Amino acid sequence: MQPYLIAPSILSADLARLGEEVEKVLAAGADVVHFDVMDNHYVPNLTFGPMICSALRNYGVQADIDVHLMVQPVDDLISMFADAGASMISFHPEASLHVDRSVQLIHQAGCKAGLVLNPATPLHYLDHMMDKLDYVLLMSVNPGFGGQAFIPSTLDKLRLVKERIKASGREIRLEIDGGVKVDNIRAIAEAGADMFVAGSAIFNQPDYASVIDAMRQELAKANIK
């Protein structure tokens, strides 16, 4: 597994120039495109659907697209996003009636599957699922908006999930989403995360490469046990 992945959230990109923005952030050193899908039902905001995902593929984007579904219900959108070019699809388990079935649908569609836990969602949603997941995504803000502050108690939660991942004996990525910045990414990595979503921290700066480089320099200093 590549040690650390940086996944800019296009939520904070200039959406009128989305193709160029994604091209630019990948050229600046990003690994994965984080694609936030909000439905104004599960979360109080509305973003983009599968047509925008396929538009990015048609534009020529070849990097992995990490689709974060903040929707309820979940299942109908899985094959639509897989057909639109998604590489990874995650969903919030409390938004799915049959979590195992949703994970199966993601795998059958040829994508990696992840469960997303909100700041107050208990870890028991991971019970009986660690042998099936490719990644766990911990929310470090309440879902629905970019630009919120990192909730510090997420660090303890990351450590607990990391223990579960170690106990599973499997290669499961631990993704963090919300309020990730240059000045906290090292502590987040030390708590166990290996994939970092960052929206406003990258897209609100004029030079994406300098932010991503600064994040990588911080990650290089992380003490991992």
Ligand SMILES: O=C(CO)[C@H](O)[C@H](O)COP(=O)(O)O
């Ligand atoms: O899922 C999300 C919000 O629900 C976004 O991915 C997240 O908030 C990223 O934005 P920022 O880095 O600005 O916090």
Ligand SMILES: [Fe+2]
């Ligand atoms: Fe997200």
